[in-house]
Amino acid sequence: MRKGIVSFVVLLMVAVIASGCSSTQTTEYPQKPIEIIVPWTAGGASDLTVRALAKGMEKELGQPVMVTNKEGAGGLTGAAYGVSAKPDGYTLVWIGGKNAAPDVYQSTYTYTAKDYQCVAQVSVGVRVLAVARDSKFQTLEEFVEYTKNTEVKYAHTGRGNGPHMAGVVLADTYGLRMTDVPYSSDAESLLALLRGDTEVAFMNLAAALPQEEAGEIRILAFLNREKVDSVAHIPSFNDTNYPIDTDVLVCNAICAPLNVPEKIVKTLEKAIEKAMQADEFKSTMGGLGVVTGYMNSAACTRSMADFIEKVGPIIQKVGIYK
Numbered sequence: 001m002r003k004g005i006v007s008f009v010v011l012l013m014v015a016v017i018a019s020g021c022s023s024t025q026t027t028e029y030p031q032k033p034i035e036i037i038v039p040w041t042a043g044g045a046s047d048l049t050v051r052a053l054a055k056g057m058e059k060e061l062g063q064p065v066m067v068t069n070k071e072g073a074g075g076l077t078g079a080a081y082g083v084s085a086k087p088d089g090y091t092l093v094w095i096g097g098k099n100a101a102p103d104v105y106q107s108t109y110t111y112t113a114k115d116y117q118c119v120a121q122v123s124v125g126v127r128v129l130a131v132a133r134d135s136k137f138q139t140l141e142e143f144v145e146y147t148k149n150t151e152v153k154y155a156h157t158g159r160g161n162g163p164h165m166a167g168v169v170l171a172d173t174y175g176l177r178m179t180d181v182p183y184s185s186d187a188e189s190l191l192a193l194l195r196g197d198t199e200v201a202f203m204n205l206a207a208a209l210p211q212e213e214a215g216e217i218r219i220l221a222f223l224n225r226e227k228v229d230s231v232a233h234i235p236s237f238n239d240t241n242y243p244i245d246t247d248v249l250v251c252n253a254i255c256a257p258l259n260v261p262e263k264i265v266k267t268l269e270k271a272i273e274k275a276m277q278a279d280e281f282k283s284t285m286g287g288l289g290v291v292t293g294y295m296n297s298a299a300c301t302r303s304m305a306d307f308i309e310k311v312g313p314i315i316q317k318v319g320i321y322k
Contacts, residue, residue: 029089029264033064036254037093039078041071041185045206045290046252049123050094052284053254056275061267071184074158075099076110083116087257089264096125096252098160101308105160105315117258118304119265120272121251121295123285126205127166128222128231132193133215135200140221140240143200144174151177155189155201158182160315163189163202166223169314170237173244193217205231209289230289251295251303269296 036054038047047069054065070078075098082093095116102109129140137143146152156163159182171178181198183189186207193201194216201208209230211217221237222228223244237244254272256265275281276294285292295303 029267030061030063032090033066034061034089035066035068035091037078037082037091038067038069039071039075039082039094039099040069042069044185044187045204045288046094046096048206048288049252049285049290050254052281053122053272053275056278056281057268057271059278060271060274074161076102080110083111083255083257085257087259089256089260089268092119092254092256092268094252095255095304097162097165098158100304101311104308104312113304113308115258116255117260117265118297118300119254119256119268120297121253121293121300121303122272122276123252123290123292124224125162125252126222126224126228126289126291127162127202128205128208128219128234129166129170130193130201130203130208130212130217130219131199132196132217135218137200137220138218140235140237140242143220144170144176144242147171147176147178148174149177151179152199153179153181153197155181155183155192155198155203157186157189157203158184163204165311165314166202169244170242172314172317174242190217205289205291224291228289228291230286251293251300251307253295253300253304265297 036050038050040046047067051067054067057065070081072078079093079095079099082091085091093116098105101113103112129143131137137146154167156167158164159180164180164182167178167180170176181192183192186203189201189203190207190211192198205222205228208217208219212219219231219234221235221240222231223237254268273294276292282292
């Protein structure tokens with residue numbers, strides 16, 4: 001009888017322990033596919049970067065990481081969808097540029113930077129000033145001197161985004177006569193430049209580099225302070241007679257709705273960092289001309305806040321949305 005009772009107690013304890021293990025396993029993150037929202041069209045630098053990152057994250061997390069494009073309103077449509085999702089770590093969003101803080105750029109908005117949290121920085125935008133191959137401008141100095149007295153049109157990817165801000169800062173710094181012409185993507189800006197609809201274009205390096213290598217366009221200069229390996233033959237603005245404040249550059253980051261548990265954020269941080277260390281990811285980014293730079297959640301949050309603080313006065317000064 002006593003032996004039977006002991007056996008029953010042992011079995012009961014095993015059942016309890018097994019139940020506890022099962023409960024722990026069911027709450028372990030992630031338990032299902034993760035979705036990353038890219039607020040721009042498929043095939044662009046942001047889209048290709050996130051897709052390459054997602055492949056590496058899948059290996060680290062053991063779950064599919066899907067990429068969904070929700071373009072519109074200069075990156076605001078998809079971002080608004082992403083930041084309003086359930087804060088469970090299964091919906092993430094790519095943030096960078098205008099959609100980091102829509103309230104800074106315009107009077108109507110559906111969210112602010114207080115409605116999301118940074119998970120990790122992945123890359124830093126590299127903006128370039130490009131002209132068609134038959135342009136009369138051979139150097140940045142020639143372009144600036146000409147534009148001090150003669151108005152030119154420049155293409156960009158939407159008011160408030162990085163390429164547009166590059167043009168705004170350059171024109172404001174040196175008193176240039178420049179009229180901006182917004183397009184929905186780097187691809188459209190490039191077509192406008194090649195058709196002669198605009199004299200120059202400010203665009204992302206990832207979109208310009210293949211055309212520069214093919215001889216269709218010339219990149220006169222890029223904005224970043226540091227040399228970029230993929231365009232080592234091209235000067236930075238700060239290497240020329242016309243340096244400009246590059247603090248308007250923003251980090252591109254994987255973000256999540258506010259209040260995602262810290263443990264989940266840490267899991268995602270680690271997965272992103274590991275994915276970025278993979279040779280395949282590095283090779284893909286090098287081919288795209290994307291400059292990567294990992295930052296964890298805390299560092300990325302500070303960087304994003306710094307950008308928002310610096311870009312606000314510029315927006316007010318030039319009155320972009322008046």
